[in-house]
């Protein structure tokens with residue numbers, strides 16, 4: 111039976127009239143990669159700030175590695191690494207010096223700091239710019255170095271706030287690879303993100319957060335179970351005219367039909383959809399089919415069902 115690494119109970123925080131976090135409770139187990147998923151303003155950053163000691167809760171308790179964060183904040187800090195959404199590194203210091211400085215804050219010895227800084231610069235593809243000032247780094251490089259700084263002292267528990275948001279594809283891929291490697295080696299990881307696909311691919315369990323509340327916590331497998339036997343076919347037609355949803359609904363009474371985010375038609379069903387019959391019926395209605403795409407339902411579909419939010423709300 112694995113141990114609880116992070117235990118949160120009745121956590122609450124308001125800013126004036128705005129209730130950012132509205133009494134949430136959850137556990138993160140040892141070695142788990144736990145995702146905190148929600149749209150802008152859901153309360154993810156406020157939660158992670160409270161878990162990492164950057165913000166004080168109005169109510170509730172947090173234990174990290176069995177330590178009560180309110181009673182022994184310093185001891186809890188030693189167990190964790192933090193990667194904030196905005197970098198906290200020194201612009202005038204080089205990448206290498208920033209890492210060595212962070213290592214010093216964690217009480218690492220000089221030789222250990224130097225070796226670890228070199229190792230991490232290599233791992234994050236930054237060895238070639240180790241001596242360049244942080245202010246001269248690209249956005250993606252800055253994020254990579256910020257993550258490297260968060261794991262300088264090899265913490266057993268790592269918190270990351272939107273680590274792949276707003277950076278180039280290559281930096282995001284490298285970041286995911288490093289996180290998966292840390293996960294494999296047993297680090298407990300708490301990750302906030304608004305990329306559903308990223309959460310689906312990487313996390314063991316996910317909490318859906320909306321308006322300061324956790325509306326569902328479960329493993330990715332369990333979350334996907336209710337939709338695993340369902341199929342979606344998306345049909346795009348040529349020309350500006352789009353088929354009438356009501357007419358299509360009458361033609362395909364067994365399928366659920368809706369407008370797709372790309373402007374086409376989305377057909378959902380339990381079990382296989384007869385694509386040939388769908389195309390023929392579209393053509394019988396006078397439409398020329400440009401593209402037919404068959405997909406399984408994803409975590410985004412589950413998220414939309416559970417939260418009642420519209421598809422695409424997380425892309426903003």
Ligand SMILES: Nc1ncnc2c1ncn2[C@@H]1O[C@H](COP(=O)(O)OP(=O)(O)OP(=O)(O)O)[C@@H](O)[C@H]1O
Pocket residue numbers: 125128129130148149150151152153154155156157304
């Ligand atoms: N320092 C603050 N002062 C006032 N309101 C705040 C403050 N920090 C957060 N809020 C408000 O609390 C709510 C939750 O914000 P939070 O940043 O935690 O959400 P989030 O899920 O991290 O969103 P994002 O993905 O945009 O970062 C929002 O309504 C936000 O405007």
